[in-house]
Amino acid sequence: MTLLRPPALRPGDTVAVLCASSPVPSQRHLESGLRAMESVGLRPEVFGTARDTGSRYDYLAGTDAERAADLTRALSDPKYAGVFLACGGYGAQRTLELMDWSRVDASAPKVVVGYSDVTALLEAIAVKVGWVSLFGPMVACSGFWQGPGEYDFKELMKLLYTPSAVRRLTFRGSRALVPGAAEGLTLGGTATLIAANFGTDTSYPVRDGILFLEDVDELPFRLDRIFTQIRRATAYLEGLRGIILGTFTESGNPEHIDRLLAERFGDLGVPVLAGVNIGHNCEMQTYPIGVTARLDADAGTLTFLDQVLAEPHSVRG
Known part of the structure; x- marks a missing residue:
């Protein structure tokens, strides 16, 4: 919810x-x-x-x-x-x-x-x-x-x-690493920080969630280590519904990164959409954390099933 x-x-x-x-x-x-x-x-x-x-x-x-x-x-x-x-x-x-x-x-x-x-x-x-x-x-x-x-x-x-007026994000130029559609709670953020939060009292597991990940200025072997840590954190990933992958700029050869993303996230049994414009060094769309949404990897869209923000209060405070 x-x-x-x-x-x-x-x-x-x-x-x-x-x-x-x-x-x-x-x-x-x-x-x-x-x-x-x-x-x-x-x-x-x-x-x-x-x-x-x-x-x-x-x-x-x-x-x-x-x-x-x-x-x-x-x-x-x-x-x-x-x-x-x-x-x-x-x-x-x-x-x-x-x-x-x-x-x-x-x-x-x-x-x-x-x-x-x-x-x-x-x-x-x-x-x-x-x-x-x-x-x-x-x-x-x-x-x-x-x-x-x-x-x-x-x-x-x-x-x-x-x-x-913002009921859907459309990601032109994105690609489905794993086709399909899924519904869940929008979660995630910068991969390094998601992994660094494991074991703390502020880590939010992705049960019934759509996990978004992006990062910047990480060498490929470091991204590999972060992605591997995330996929090995079985208690964190249990119940995962889908994955959205944003930018991974200043991180080496883009073709190498693409292969790494496919290898580390392509076998988890959920739809995976890559190449979305959320993250560092791109024309960035805003991604809400904690909203029920539908990911369509084939269409390259994320549709919010609930309005992201409530209507404004008539009187503040």
């Missing part, structure tokens, strides 16, 4: 912008992303972690406690209709170590958007509070900061503002 759906956004909504992982790659890009949000009527409030340039470690946006505090405040304060991660990198799992989920009202879901390292957070949200979340573009990253005309940005905003 679809997880608890946050309400769609409306012009004038205040949203939090923060980092749960690494510092933003460029404050200039962050400012451009904030202007893009304002251009469509959102009111972004920038938290301290989005301004931190690596005060403790150059690969972490502030301390673990600061990131956990920003995230807790953003998720729990009814002032914020949504939470937008500024970038990924590394550090979300350190942030999750210090989260006190009892401070977050599970009955009051709000939109949370991010990808890459943010996969760890999206899984945690599914486990700890049971909300639908969005594997989508981030404020200081390409496809968002370049402005409201960018494909990634437009696709995200269409889903955030008019979810009733």
Whole structure:
């Protein structure tokens, strides 16, 4: 069943912008992303972690406690209709170590958007509070900061503002590694983070689920190791309904990666769709986590059987 759906956004909504992982790659890009949000009527409030340039470690946006505090405040304060991660990198799992989920009202879901390292957070949200979340573009990253005309940005905003108009994702140029169709709960994210979550209290098994995977900047043998770990995690994969494979860029010879994907995921007895435009270094569609959907590998489509977001509340807070 679809997880608890946050309400769609409306012009004038205040949203939090923060980092749960690494510092933003460029404050200039962050400012451009904030202007893009304002251009469509959102009111972004920038938290301290989005301004931190690596005060403790150059690969972490502030301390673990600061990131956990920003995230807790953003998720729990009814002032914020949504939470937008500024970038990924590394550090979300350190942030999750210090989260006190009892401070977050599970009955009051709000939109949370991010990808890459943010996969760890999206899984945690599914486990700890049971909300639908969005594997989508981030404020200081390409496809968002370049402005409201960018494909990634437009696709995200269409889903955030008019979810009733987004009932299906169509993946042109995709290919069925294993033909067929399946229904299940949309789950997954960046493969490295999915595997790194195994054995923690924020790993979300894919029973009755459609597993999405993508990654970036991993040598083929590392991808092989990650894929093999995922397929050997039988308790995690039990009840799997289907697989969607996104981008695996900056990871060596694409033909090698294609062979690896077919070898590691082609014998699991479920439909497998590869080559979808979700992930790093592509014109990216937004993938919801926690929505009941139908995958048609032959047609290259993912149809949502429930609306991704609920209709917006007439009064916030």
